[in-house]
Amino acid sequence: MAGFNRYVTAERGRSKHTARAYAADLNSLFGYAAAEGAVELSDITLSVLRGWLGDLSSSGLARSTLARRAATVRTFMGWALREELIEIDPSVRLKAPKKNSPLPHVLQQQQMSKMLETLADAAAAGDPLAVRNRALVELLYATGLRVGELSGLDVDDADLDRRTVRVLGKGDKERTVPFGIPAAVAIDDWLRRGRPALSNGNSGPAMFLGKRGRRIDQRQVRSVVERHLSALGDTAATSPHALRHSAATHLLDGGADLRAVQEILGHNSLATTQIYTHVSVERLRQSYQQAHPRA
Incomplete structure (x- = not known):
């Protein structure tokens, strides 16, 4: 996680606040994965990722939050693949509910x-x-x-x-x-x-x-x-x-x-x-x- 945190802040220029949000999202995923028997990073499959998002959706999280957490996982898995921590990126086919995008209020x-x-x-x-x-x-x-x-x-x-x-x-x-x-x-x-x-x-x-x-x-x-x-x-x-x-x-x-x-x-x-x-x-x-x- 320390390496990913450095990647997020140093290479991608994200703020410390964003890095903390990424860490919280990943901790949520890892907790769910462990409960499903996926102890190692390489054990996390597309099925595990979909189950995790489904579990979050059932808990009542907003679509925008689900979309953000899916984006976090894609960023993390892409980094893990680059660092050769995994051989296949399971998040490539991961889809999250589209965010509701109400039109912004505009003054005349x-x-x-x-x-x-x-x-x-x-x-x-x-x-x-x-x-x-x-x-x-x-x-x-x-x-x-x-x-x-x-x-x-x-x-x-x-x-x-x-x-x-x-x-x-x-x-x-x-x-x-x-x-x-x-x-x-x-x-x-x-x-x-x-x-x-x-x-x-x-x-x-x-x-x-x-x-x-x-x-x-x-x-x-x-x-x-x-x-x-x-x-x-x-x-x-x-x-x-x-x-x-x-x-x-x-x-x-x-x-x-x-x-x-x-x-x-x-x-x-x-x-x-x-x-x-x-x-x-x-x-x-x-x-x-x-x-x-x-x-």
Whole structure:
């Protein structure tokens, strides 16, 4: 297990949290396999793997959890085969229930405009936190950043002249994401008026700060966004990820190339990005049904 853990973290760039999740999944498998008489790794067959997933399914685990555990086993068995710990990979033909993939909640463009106007009005009064809140929401929507990516930004990561931001994403993969003039104006205002008012010896290079001058954490970002989403009152979107969904969908609605959106969001697979094409088609269908006399 120690070798697999090093492979997951060092070679595949997964976090320690992910490595712990893998270990828990494998411990579950090994416990089931031992009870079935499969004591050695080479004793674990496709039948054992299917029985394990079936047992988990009977216990009421969600499809998404089953799919994740099957993916863990495939990763582990692939590594074990490479390390010559097994001669045949029994997970090649292992299938897990497909995850339910509900379409993400997306804000209408007018809803997004309303939220940003409210934030701009509050920032105009000069309160540093209001100036910050406007800048971080503008940047989240402009770039589709994850909350963790935003909270990890440093001041030098933003290039206001080129209107780009350097982002460290999942697996420590770096990407450069463009943003528009409204976000640039909001960030410039934050750096000139807001950040100096909150900055202290604990601030370091952090782009966004909490009220005590330390780097803003993800919980604080979520609180800001959730409060303003709630204030809209006419949306099912309740989390900051809705801004990421909205950014992607609005880009595609505007004619952006799918691969460009994949690069902006930092998705490893184009298949992950394709969910937003379904969102756009569904929005188009709704508009048609509402507007066409023969719909």
